[in-house]
Amino acid sequence: MKCIEIRAYGAPEVLVPAERPMPVAGAGEVLIRVGASGVNRPDVLQRTGNYPVPPGASDLPGLEVAGVIESGDAEAMAAAGLRIGDRVCALVAGGGYAEYCVAPVPQCLPVPQGWSDVEAASLPETFFTVWSNVFDRGRLQAGETLLVQGGSSGIGVTAIQMAKAAGATVIVTAGSDEKCAECLRLGADHAINYKTADFAEAAQKLTGGKGVDVVLDMVAGDYVKREIECLAEDGRIVIIAVQGGTKADFNAGLVLRRRLTITGSTLRQRPIAFKGAIAQALKTKVWPWIEQGRIKPVIHSVFPAVEAGDGLPSGAARAHALMQSGRHVGKIVLTWN
Numbered sequence: 001m002k003c004i005e006i007r008a009y010g011a012p013e014v015l016v017p018a019e020r021p022m023p024v025a026g027a028g029e030v031l032i033r034v035g036a037s038g039v040n041r042p043d044v045l046q047r048t049g050n051y052p053v054p055p056g057a058s059d060l061p062g063l064e065v066a067g068v069i070e071s072g073d074a075e076a077m078a079a080a081g082l083r084i085g086d087r088v089c090a091l092v093a094g095g096g097y098a099e100y101c102v103a104p105v106p107q108c109l110p111v112p113q114g115w116s117d118v119e120a121a122s123l124p125e126t127f128f129t130v131w132s133n134v135f136d137r138g139r140l141q142a143g144e145t146l147l148v149q150g151g152s153s154g155i156g157v158t159a160i161q162m163a164k165a166a167g168a169t170v171i172v173t174a175g176s177d178e179k180c181a182e183c184l185r186l187g188a189d190h191a192i193n194y195k196t197a198d199f200a201e202a203a204q205k206l207t208g209g210k211g212v213d214v215v216l217d218m219v220a221g222d223y224v225k226r227e228i229e230c231l232a233e234d235g236r237i238v239i240i241a242v243q244g245g246t247k248a249d250f251n252a253g254l255v256l257r258r259r260l261t262i263t264g265s266t267l268r269q270r271p272i273a274f275k276g277a278i279a280q281a282l283k284t285k286v287w288p289w290i291e292q293g294r295i296k297p298v299i300h301s302v303f304p305a306v307e308a309g310d311g312l313p314s315g316a317a318r319a320h321a322l323m324q325s326g327r328h329v330g331k332i333v334l335t336w337n
């Protein structure tokens with residue numbers, strides 16, 4: 001099969017087309033003929049050597065795919081109501097940048113009615129992450145206010161739409177007025193350009209001094225101090241990335257006086273059973289929102305995975321260069337013939 005390998009850690013040009021033997025589905029797994037693969041910021045971190053592959057996972061990049069079930073563990077498939085030929089999208093721990101990819105049965109979800117492979121491949125990584133962090137860890141409730149840092153990211157556009165569907169008020173930050181406008185168009189109630197305004201002051205003002213109930217934080221560093229300052233009583237901060245650094249200096253007195261929670265998680269190395277439980281929650285709670293048209297795919301660009309261009313050796317390399325430029329709003333997806 002064709003795939004994209006990381007030839008050595010480095011710039012996008014290390015993502016090169018290669019040929020490998022097709023993987024084989026083991027116990028509890030299916031083999032998916034991949035139509036499209038989603039690109040995520042963790043893939044960039046893996047490519048630069050900053051995100052180790054979990055034990056047992058493929059060394060190929062790629063955490064989400066959509067396509068058709070080619071073969072698999074018959075018993076596990078029957079128990080999950082899956083059949084050969086079904087269209088699925090799946091969260092995987094690696095190996096997504098390939099024409100064929102193995103996925104654990106519990107991490108497969110049906111492709112929503114009317115969605116293309118490109119659209120479905122944009123779902124798993126951000127939907128599993130947002131559900132797990134905003135709703136499970138962050139316990140966001142209808143009527144509460146969510147602050148999303150990086151509202152125009154792949155994660156951000158999912159968080160906006162899911163939180164609105166759940167009945168929350170959504171405030172986002174983004175790095176330009178154009179990105180703020182895109183977030184508002186996707187349903188955010190308020191958008192703050194973090195380069196021209198202090199998000200903590202703005203969030204306080206927007207909530208009439210009450211503060212926000214949950215923060216989805218992909219920045220950390222010195223943001224944590226300001227997030228604590230703009231949290232409501234019993235507020236929760238959920239850290240999913242540390243783009244602004246790992247060290248935080250904050251007023252611990254506020255944490256106890258306002259009964260705040262600071263938590264976080266990273267999805268990739270969690271066990272299959274944990275991811276399977278998230279998949280079940282998505283199927284029962286979020287897939288109906290998709291069917292009702294309340295959540296839509298937000299695809300910024302699509303690249304044929306192995307096609308060279310722009311001086312780069314593959315579509316995957318071009319996709320990573322785009323992601324690193326920060327020009328995108330929403331998801332970047334690779335396709336396979």
Ligand SMILES: NC(=O)c1ccc[n+]([C@@H]2O[C@H](COP(=O)([O-])OP(=O)(O)OC[C@H]3O[C@@H](n4cnc5c(N)ncnc54)[C@H](OP(=O)(O)O)[C@@H]3O)[C@@H](O)[C@H]2O)c1
Nearest residue numbers: 040041129150152153154155174175218240241265266267
């Ligand atoms: N913990 C987990 O399980 C998990 C899973 C998936 C992803 N993640 C993390 O979630 C983040 C988003 O992933 P993605 O794939 O959606 O990536 P992405 O589309 O490339 O988004 C990165 C985002 O970070 C924002 N950002 C950077 N610095 C910021 C700052 N100082 N203030 C506010 N926003 C800032 C950018 O905003 P602007 O472009 O507007 O500057 C951009 O929207 C990544 O850091 C990724 O590693 C974590």
